[in-house]
Amino acid sequence: MNTDAIYALMLVLFSSSCLFVMYRRHHQQVLASRSQVFDDCHHLIDLTSSKTDEQGYSSIYADWNDTRVKLSVEVDNLTARKLPVMWMHITLFRKHKDSSGATIDILARPQNTESFSPSWLWLKPVMPLGGWPQHARYMTKTQPPSLTSIDQDVKALFADDRCKELLITPGAIRLTYLAKQSDRGHYLLLRAINFDDKPIESNFIKGLLYKLDALADHLGEVRNEAA
Numbered sequence: 001m002n003t004d005a006i007y008a009l010m011l012v013l014f015s016s017s018c019l020f021v022m023y024r025r026h027h028q029q030v031l032a033s034r035s036q037v038f039d040d041c042h043h044l045i046d047l048t049s050s051k052t053d054e055q056g057y058s059s060i061y062a063d064w065n066d067t068r069v070k071l072s073v074e075v076d077n078l079t080a081r082k083l084p085v086m087w088m089h090i091t092l093f094r095k096h097k098d099s100s101g102a103t104i105d106i107l108a109r110p111q112n113t114e115s116f117s118p119s120w121l122w123l124k125p126v127m128p129l130g131g132w133p134q135h136a137r138y139m140t141k142t143q144p145p146s147l148t149s150i151d152q153d154v155k156a157l158f159a160d161d162r163c164k165e166l167l168i169t170p171g172a173i174r175l176t177y178l179a180k181q182s183d184r185g186h187y188l189l190l191r192a193i194n195f196d197d198k199p200i201e202s203n204f205i206k207g208l209l210y211k212l213d214a215l216a217d218h219l220g221e222v223r224n225e226a227a
Contacts, residue, residue: 038071040199044206045069064209067216068093071205073179074116086195087116087164088179090205091172092212096220098170102145106166107137108158116176117165133158145219153215157208168219173212177204 038060045062052058059072070091077084104126105119112120119139126138129147132154145168157163162178180195 036199037073038199040202041071041205044202065213067095067213069209076113084182085178086180088177088200089116089174090177090208090212091174092209092216093172094170094216098145098219101142101170102168103141103170104144104168105139106133106154108133108164109135110137114165118167131155149218149221150215153211153218157211173216175208175212177208
């Protein structure tokens with residue numbers, strides 16, 4: 001092998017090594033940012049446990065306002081011709097399980113790609129109240145709770161277009177909220193899903209937790225009246 005060929009081979013090996021190191025460094029940075037998605041909330045809630053999914057995103061269980069809560073995220077890249085998005089799930093576990101078994105799922109702007117929603121498996125439609133989101137799917141597995149008791153709560157939540165779904169079950173209330181959109185340039189050019197590396201702001205989560213807590217109280221008031 002002549003000298004020029006050796007130099008060319010060495011250059012290729014060096015370039016490949018540099019690219020691998022850059023990839024590994026970027027990958028580690030991405031995983032670090034994903035694991036810190038809820039780091040801004042540590043002053044807001046009392047963390048009790050956490051776990052990391054296969055993509056590196058953390059989900060956490062915590063105590064807030066004498067209530068058990070869960071925060072998690074989910075990346076949705078199934079909707080055609082739309083930028084991938086990061087959904088945030090805020091679950092508030094009800095202090096007293098509803099013995100009536102009432103359920104309702106309100107799914108705004110349904111695309112039939114929302115794998116997180118049980119609405120597609122529930123067969124009983126619910127007639128919404130006036131002023132509730134028009135482009136939404138309303139379903140129940142059993143029978144719905146008192147709609148008038150949560151009328152103002154539903155309107156307040158879905159006044160924010162980033163609210164995607166409100167799920168009420170006997171044991172928990174879960175809100176699905178648009179947390180982030182993928183960087184347009186990265187996705188259109190490279191088809192790479194790239195979110196900013198900043199944690200989700202605690203102010204968003206705090207406001208939504210208070211709204212869900214108020215909704216839970218209103219559901220509880222109806223249960224107490226029935227008892």
